[in-house]
Amino acid sequence: MTWDVDHLADINAYCNDVLTGVKPACRWEILSVQRHIDDLQKDEEFPYIFDESKALKIIRFVELLPHVKGKWAAGRGTSKRIRLELWQKFVLGALFGWVHKDTGLRRFRVAYICVPRKNGKSIIAAGIGLYMLTEDGEYGAEVYCGATSEKQAWEVFRPAQKMAERTPAFRRAYGVTSHARRLECDKRGTKRLPDNSRFEPVIGKPGDGASPSCAILDEVHEHTDDVLYETMITGMGARDQPMLLLITTAGNHVAGPCYSIQQDLQSVLEGSIQNDELFGIVYSIDKDDDWTSEQSLIKANPNFGISVGSDYLKARLRDAVQSPRQQNSFKTKHLNVWVTAKSAWLNMVEWNRQADTSLQLEDFVNDPCYKGLDLSSKLDITSNICVFERMLEGQRHFYIFGRHYLPEERIQEDNNKHYQTWEHQGALIPTDGETIDYDLIQSDIENDVRDLGVRALGFDPWGATQLAQNIQGQQPDLDVIEVPQNYSMSDAMKEFEALLKDGRIHHDGNPALTWMMGNVVAKEVDDGKKIRPVKGDREAKIDGAVATLIAFTIALTGKEPTTSIYETRDIRFL
Template structure:
């Protein structure tokens, strides 16, 4: 067994036995590999692990010099890249698993979520260079794709410097490093899979901002810091352009972020489902994070879990200093959690811990489970074309304590769907409804509420007067609702928000996992009064929406049953409509 395989085996053993503190996702990724090794030879599993292929890229990468940091100042072999066992494991997984008949790589899409300072750019640069010259792909096209020029160069610049500092590499593959791209006329000892010697083919490696040009056929696309992408246009363009390639690779390498409506969060959720057992044989994912964001971020074990290169490219003292700063300044906490612990925090100053919200979700829950029961209704309507929300809240007693269950309908317009990529996906999956044209049709909302009254007892509708006054009037006049106006001020929301958060942590808030509502709750920022004693919900920017969360809070205000030990809920400034 070579040193690389020894290191990989030691890493696997450390994760499985607990010698290395590892989060749930890291453990599941390692266990997936072990299970797949056992499946080799099964008729329904067409892949094998080729140790030689897995080691080839590791050998390739360790031939290059460091180009920044203290190692770049060394001379001779001392400044050569030395990959750590966790890095070797990921390289070996991506390139070692192949189809048993064709020999082509198994994994076509790769998602690596690694905190800052853990050598992400080095890994991506090695993969880019390897894919340009050692992938048996004629006329390879490797792109570093990003939404800004600065980000596009974060991977390409170190790759270019690595090539420039390794003359043997340039000679072997005929590589020319220009100002904004690298070209390779691959020749020499490298042979194709059929045994023929590889001829000059004009392979190239370059940064791309936005979409690649017409006619591009990426064999490898590297998307760095995908959490900064506001839509999936670049991802889709790269992926669809790979159709003519035999074994293309789309690599996403990122830290966590705050936009859970973006393509990065969606990709992470897909990886998590795959690691938990959902079949997806051509997707590889590894996430380095912590399991308990409330507490682990302040511990050394948490630092080790989330930062696999701790003590090497990222120093303990630096990380501990960042943690101490976050302890002193709550405003810095979200930055530290996202950048150094890979925790998604949604809005930068989000009100709720969204991990608590995720834990409260249950996609098996349905309003059909509550037919015949009483519900309170919260309404937050847009004036024209923004999001509109109608959320029902049911109450059930469990072990003598009330639990609250939320189900909503969310409406937008066809015009808004064109502007927001994530809306389209939610509509296709039935989480969001699109009204024809460019205005919300409140008659659609009214008809849905009327249909609900046939199934549930719904005596009250709490609404935001800013946009829902007309609908509230109709509900009161024609459908026998008591319509109650809830101004979005400190007096009405402060106590309910505090109790909602407390009950959420206690496991007494439940919802059906609608990603549209999750996004809107993640966008809620708690604006506090000058004395810090009261709060109300606001959104962080005009591009984020909180309508569904506000509607849910209004339904909660109507349904909430204070207990003896809950304290006094503040008086609400609620004005019933008298028709």
Template sequence: MTTSDDAVAIALGYARDVLVGSRANCQDVVQACRQFAEDIARNDGRYVMDANRANHVVRFAQALPHIKGKWARTIGKDARIRLEPWQVFILVAIFGFVDRTNGNRRYREAYLKIPRKNGKSTIAAAIGLYMLTADREPGAEVYSGAGTQKQAWEVFMPAKQMAKRSPGLLKRFGVTIKAESLVVDKDGGKFEPVIGDPGDGSSPHCAIIDEYHEHRTDGLYDTMRTGMGARDQPLLLVITTAGDNEGGVCYQYEQECRAILHGQVEDETRFVLMYGLDPDDDWQNLANLPKANPNYGVSVNAEFLEAQVRTAISTPRKQNTIKQKHFNIWTSGASGWMDMAGWDKCADPDLLEADFRDDDLYEGLDLASKVDVASHVRVYVRRGRDGQDHYYVFQTSYVPERAVLDTENGNRYYAGWVAQEAIVATAGEVTDFTAIQEDIMALHRYCTRSRKLGYDPYNATQMALNLMEDGAPVMEVPQTTRYLSEPMKWIDALILAGRIHHTGDPALRWMLSNVVTREDSNGNLFPRKQNRDQKIDAAVAMITAFAGVLAIEDDYVDVTGVQRFEKTHSRPSP
């Protein structure tokens, strides 16, 4: 643990270790450390290091309690925060350098780009509490701002819990804990979360903007920055991981910060520290994990993170998330859903659909457009020798003859797939829905155990009514995240387990490869395509069929929109 008078030495030691390569770091971190070491060595410019201020903030931070993870469960002083050298480096740099002309801090702004689980919220909470109390700013206003209420509390809640478990802090500085704020009684200072653009009127001494990559505008940033004019030494702290919108405000802000860091733009009042990989680094190489994660092996569980990377390598839809959150790599947003190599391993060209007529049948129907592809997918369930259910997938896609013949504007593979019977060309300019309906009815007369036929109500309501009148067990599956996310995740797991089987159908494979997805903040998925020429209809129909297998919700409705069915198939484990 850092002692009361060695913070600058530890920060400088960290910088020198980075510079000599004792621990691998990206060039952005190397440059930040080089600048720090040079500024201390110079000692004759406008800005100098004040060791007392540096030690003061480090002592304050290490007097605060841990409130998360295994450290929070320890007893006595060992439950106090133990700053790692890189964290000491941050505090010393931000709070230690002062302007020799007036004694105020050099840095009025700081950009910290740190991957998840490396403790950036903890250090931000400590900074917020310090600025509220020990920085001796009368009526200090401290804000934790974000684009959503949940995110705004990601920094404020740890700060509130730290204060609650620090009776000495509350007594010394006269802090009262309220439901949504911390208040300094004697001068009205406050620490509270804010959401979105709070409007004018605030006078922040410290503004913490969390996960800036999620902000749609720079309204909060601008409001906080302009509101600091009445403060002598305020701090605007921007903390984030990488995101998926390179046209957004955070990415543009980062480019400004990088230009400042590398001397292309002069701004001596903004501190920049960005952990991540260099452009030529391979994120799939596990040896690069410590390079991007400064708390690797401390707050970042090495085995857990390595397992996450291995999973992402074989699961394309997880790759953007792992790149953004754990390597700080900006991505384009959507990523491929299906592990096509895994899908190919499940192929068995000798499979015959006729052999499954006595097995449980679940179907998915996607009738996106009469002038485009329509798909009908069948999933048969059969108990395997391993004692688990296995799933056998067959599909038929339909396109109008016009689309098959229009090789210039359509898909040049259609004609070949018609010859292979992977797709069916229906006569005329538009897809013949009547032919699809007749094929489904014929299938139901042949199969003995038809269980569910899932369909998207957007274009298929009339056909569903007709099929229901013919005795088909139709099930409405709205094309929303709520209904499609779990089947998509389950399909991933089944492929990994080798429990999905298919013939290697080229049309189905092509449409699966076209599916891209982006996880939302709750980890939900939804199938999308990058452009209109990349069809995904058979993939969506397959997901819809698996929704019927799972029966993941008890409020799927039948075609009448009135009756509800109870779960008839317990959720299988992959």
């Protein structure tokens, strides 16, 4: 009995620590706990109750299982039993303790648990799978670990299989037999369960006739569509209290089903939509947190210093701070932050540090000016960038100003609220009608050539050749240079990154350009010796970044970039 009381006390202690700030927690962890507390206090009209005995049952069950990973699983016969952390007890207790007051059936049918790597999520997933196989009272239970690849499908099933194999008392009690690719229950167990219950991994869709009582989808952020999700949901229709468990870290595919489910959960937690059958909790940091701080590591990782070592996380943090291309990976894996690019080119902390909204274009009219143009399709963003060069204390500094154009009708589309904000701020220039007004862009460039003394115009030949020829015809003394968006940009990209780190890249803080800079991924060849700018996501825009690199390239070299230029000239201005 004391053991049971301790479990309930632990759940209550966790809730109290989160809500009082004793435990660092992000907004979504706090709201998930607050939802639980609020529901406990609702009146008799609320159709659900918290059944403490059912909450305790799942916790006690999981704590009878052995560790099969990490330092607590030294080998067969020596594994220590699982001892759940407070947050894990809360998740399991809330998920299984809430039931319908009339039927006693479980309230939550879909559970979304988003937690950084190495924080013990496989214990939760494997424990739930084994519990749903044996103790859920479901005749002919079917438990599936679903994934899009065989490797991922085994990430949950293999620990569950090892737990069963290392616990003879569990196999005897439920008549569980372990096959190469399946766990099965028969009538030989002392619990006298019905036979044909099974637990197995599945890749893609389960076979015809499958009726999942529990489906566990691991690392859902890697799913490119919702086919597996929908297949499992629709297959559960004949079950009384099925469960679809989604357990994942954050990712970069914001157009996929995982991000959409998290958005739905966040709306439920905020109270903007109601869904009493969806449970979820997200362990992450808040948008204004300093991601480089140790406090953020503690906040996002509930098993900080337990299953995921503090020294390990601090080392990964140091690596990410020093290498921009590791930052997005670090943020998704260890801080649970959704990003828009798999491998960011720039350190955006450094980029934002160099923003100076007091910079005025007219203050640079006497400095060398180089212009870059990335001409989009007629329905997308076109960017027209000026890069000025100025000597300060014997070192070259570069100052970036830009104009970004988009058809007014695109800006006003419902899913383009960010564009509307930027238009209001003057960061995005609308052009009349449905397509880009090339005449306006040409006029702006010609005015800049006249007023700013532009020395050279660089352009990506894709789509911009005719406009460049028109400008050359009107400005015969202007150097107009092709700068292809390929690996010829490699040295300029690396130099830009180095100068940014050194505090010698400056910009006026245009939010549209900042967004596009953050969308750039450095695509590598030759083990990173050469890079070029690409989109991290097909929906991302990088036009402003490309135009900036074009202008920067000609500012560094003063001529069209070729292999011989980079082989014979040192462009690292130190």
